[in-house]
Each structure stands twice: as structure tokens, then as C-alpha cells.
Amino acid sequence: MRCGNPSYILTFCAFFNIEQNSALLVHGNSNSTNTIHASSGHQIDSTEMMQLLLNQTAELRNLKQQTEKIQLLQNQTAELRNLKQQAENDRSTIQLLQNRVFFLEAELRKLNASKPPSSDELSAYLSNMKQIVLTMTANEEYDKNITKRLNDAVNNLENLKVEVRYTSLSLLDVHSKTKQLNTTLLRVFNDGMNGVNEQIANITRKVAFTVGVSSSDGSWNSGTLVFPHVVYNIGGGYDPNTGVFTAPVDGHFVFFVNVQSYSTNAIYVQLILNGSPKVIAMAETTGSSSNEAGPNLAVLRLQKGDRVWIKYYAGRGYFSYSNAPVTTFSGFLI
Structure with a gap:
């Protein structure tokens, strides 16, 4: 046996x-x-x-x-x-x-x-x-x-x-x-x-970023607004060298931009998707006011490879701090 x-x-x-x-x-x-x-x-x-x-x-x-x-x-x-x-x-x-x-x-x-x-x-x-x-x-x-x-x-x-x-x-x-x-x-x-x-x-599928500018510029008036100060960037979609976010996956994204005016100047920026303006953020001053905030938010449907950035529209300059930026750009996948 x-x-x-x-x-x-x-x-x-x-x-x-x-x-x-x-x-x-x-x-x-x-x-x-x-x-x-x-x-x-x-x-x-x-x-x-x-x-x-x-x-x-x-x-x-x-x-x-x-x-x-x-x-x-x-x-x-x-x-x-x-x-x-x-x-x-x-x-x-x-x-x-x-x-x-x-x-x-x-x-x-x-x-x-x-x-x-x-x-x-x-x-x-x-x-x-x-x-x-x-x-x-x-x-x-x-x-x-x-x-x-x-x-x-x-x-x-x-x-x-x-x-x-x-x-x-x-x-x-x-x-x-x-x-x-x-x-x-x-x-x-x-x-x-x-x-x-x-x-x-x-x-x-986790994609989110928050970036900002770490210094003020009273003469900026053209081109893409680059945010070199990276607070958070998971998914690697944002490029701090170009200021452009490239979608790594398909999905719905929420974008938020805040531009702070420089002194008593007014400043207008556009949120651009693949070259097409979607929303405008503007910071205007009245009377003796200065360093006003210009926030705006957009929800966009992106395909993988779509590009989003912030572009100058009108006005001059922006204000920010070196240790904690106030002129910022954020986005995340929902």
C-alpha cells in the first residue's frame, strides 16, 4: 500500500x-x-x-x-x-x-x-x-x-x-x-x-498638479505664462519649462487659474486648449486698490495628448510671492 x-x-x-x-x-x-x-x-x-x-x-x-x-x-x-x-x-x-x-x-x-x-x-x-x-x-x-x-x-x-x-x-x-x-x-x-x-x-489615472510663479513681473505682456514653481504634479502632465499641461489619459479635467495684478495694473489671461481659448481670468483695479485677484475655473473633456496652458490676453504684469505663490495654475482629473 x-x-x-x-x-x-x-x-x-x-x-x-x-x-x-x-x-x-x-x-x-x-x-x-x-x-x-x-x-x-x-x-x-x-x-x-x-x-x-x-x-x-x-x-x-x-x-x-x-x-x-x-x-x-x-x-x-x-x-x-x-x-x-x-x-x-x-x-x-x-x-x-x-x-x-x-x-x-x-x-x-x-x-x-x-x-x-x-x-x-x-x-x-x-x-x-x-x-x-x-x-x-x-x-x-x-x-x-x-x-x-x-x-x-x-x-x-x-x-x-x-x-x-x-x-x-x-x-x-x-x-x-x-x-x-x-x-x-x-x-x-x-x-x-x-x-x-x-x-x-x-x-x-491619478493626474493632478498645482504650480505657480515665485516672483512678480510688472512688465509681462505677451506669450505663455510659465509657472516654474511646482507645488504638486502627479501623473507628470505639467511641464514647468514650457508652462504647458499635456493630458496623459482621456477624461474630464478641472482647471483653475488665478492671476494677481501687479500694483494698480490690470491683467487678463486666457485658458487655452490646443490653441483655442476657453475662459478668461481678469484682475482689474479701481481707485487706489492694487494687487487684485483674477480667478476662474473650467471643466474640460480632454483626449490623451491634448494640451492646456495660460496665455496673455490684455493688460500688463502679475504679482506673486517667492515662498507661496498667489499667481497659480492648477488642474486635476475627475
Whole structure:
């Protein structure tokens, strides 16, 4: 009898490696953890999973030991069968001796009827009879011992049959648990991969920026307004060298621009999409007021590769601070 299929243990190790890989995919290499989080919120403690695998491995080793024990007892049973066959042969020999005794007794009766035996003949006869009786007694004891050993072997074999039935049930249970564990590991791995793919997709779709100018310019009056001071820029859509935002993905975007007038000057700027003006932000002063704000906001549908920037329209100059700009340009994907 065999003790299961060793591929079960290989299956445990393979899926345990899968489990570790899925955990690395979900959490990354920078922060190792003993818990796997799937996208559905399901959690599995890798320590508990490892303990389950160790328990099942110990159970398989126990099944192997029981199989070796069964093989040993089967060998002993074969030996006892040989002994039983020898005992049967001895019984045949005893039967032949008994027949011989009967024949000798018949011959003795004939001799007694014809003439009395001599003392030497009688002594030889009695000696032979005594030896035959001793041999028969020894063979009978030997037969009893063989019979007892055979009965013990049969009882042990019956007990082993019961153990084998329980072992078979345990092996089926281990196989069932292994299939369940494989299914669970595969589901967790797939969930983890789905979660990772979803996170990657979310990361690639996160687009947002806030930029500004870090100094004032009282004479600016043409061209694109470049915002070199980058406060935040995820998705890499804004180029601080050109002042142009290029959409990395398709979607709806919100843009906000605020231009601060320089002193008592007025300033007008346009939000441009691919060369087409969409909204105007203007900062005008009245009376003695100065450094007025000119905010505006636009929601635009962009295709990947569309370009948005801020362009001069009218007026002169803009105002800002070096540490925290007030003339700013922002945008984000919704």
C-alpha cells in the first residue's frame, strides 16, 4: 500500500510561494507583513497557513510510518504462513510415524503370537517407541506455538485492516483539505493580482498638479505664462519649462487659474486648449486698490495628448510671492 501522492507536498510549497509572491505584489517589498489583503477585504494569516501546511506534512509522515508498519506485519504474516506450512508437513511426518507405530504394534502382536521377543529386541523396540513419543510431544508443542503465533498475526492483521481504513479516510481528508487550500490560495492570489492591477490602474489615472510663479513681473505682456514653481504634479502632465499641461489619459479635467495684478495694473489671461481659448481670468483695479485677484475655473473633456496652458490676453504684469505663490495654475482629473 502507498502513502498518498508526494505531489501533494509539492503543491503545498508551490502555493505557499504563490502566497508569498501575492503578498509582495499587494504590499510591496518595503513593508513585509504576515497578512495578505485581497481587494475584497479577505485576510489570511500566513503563519496560520504555514502551521496548516506543517500539520498536514506531519500527518502524511504518520501515514507513511503506518504503511511501513503494515508492510512489516505483512512480511511477518508471510513468514508465519511458511511456518504453518512447515507445521503441516510435520503433522504429515507425525501421521507417518503413527502409522509406523501401528504397523509395529501389529508386528509385535504377531511376534507375541508366534514366539516371545528377546530382551534385546524388546529393549530396542521400547527405545524406539520412547523416541517416537518424545518426537510427537515436541511436534505437538511446536504446533501449538505456531498456531498461537498465527492467531496473533491474524488478530494484528485485522487491527491493521482497521487502521488502514482509518488511514485511507485520513488520506482522503488530507486530499480534500489540500484541494480546499489550493483553491483558497488561488482565489487569494487572483484577488491580490486584481487588487494590484486595480491599484496600478488607479495610479496611472491619478493626474493632478498645482504650480505657480515665485516672483512678480510688472512688465509681462505677451506669450505663455510659465509657472516654474511646482507645488504638486502627479501623473507628470505639467511641464514647468514650457508652462504647458499635456493630458496623459482621456477624461474630464478641472482647471483653475488665478492671476494677481501687479500694483494698480490690470491683467487678463486666457485658458487655452490646443490653441483655442476657453475662459478668461481678469484682475482689474479701481481707485487706489492694487494687487487684485483674477480667478476662474473650467471643466474640460480632454483626449490623451491634448494640451492646456495660460496665455496673455490684455493688460500688463502679475504679482506673486517667492515662498507661496498667489499667481497659480492648477488642474486635476475627475
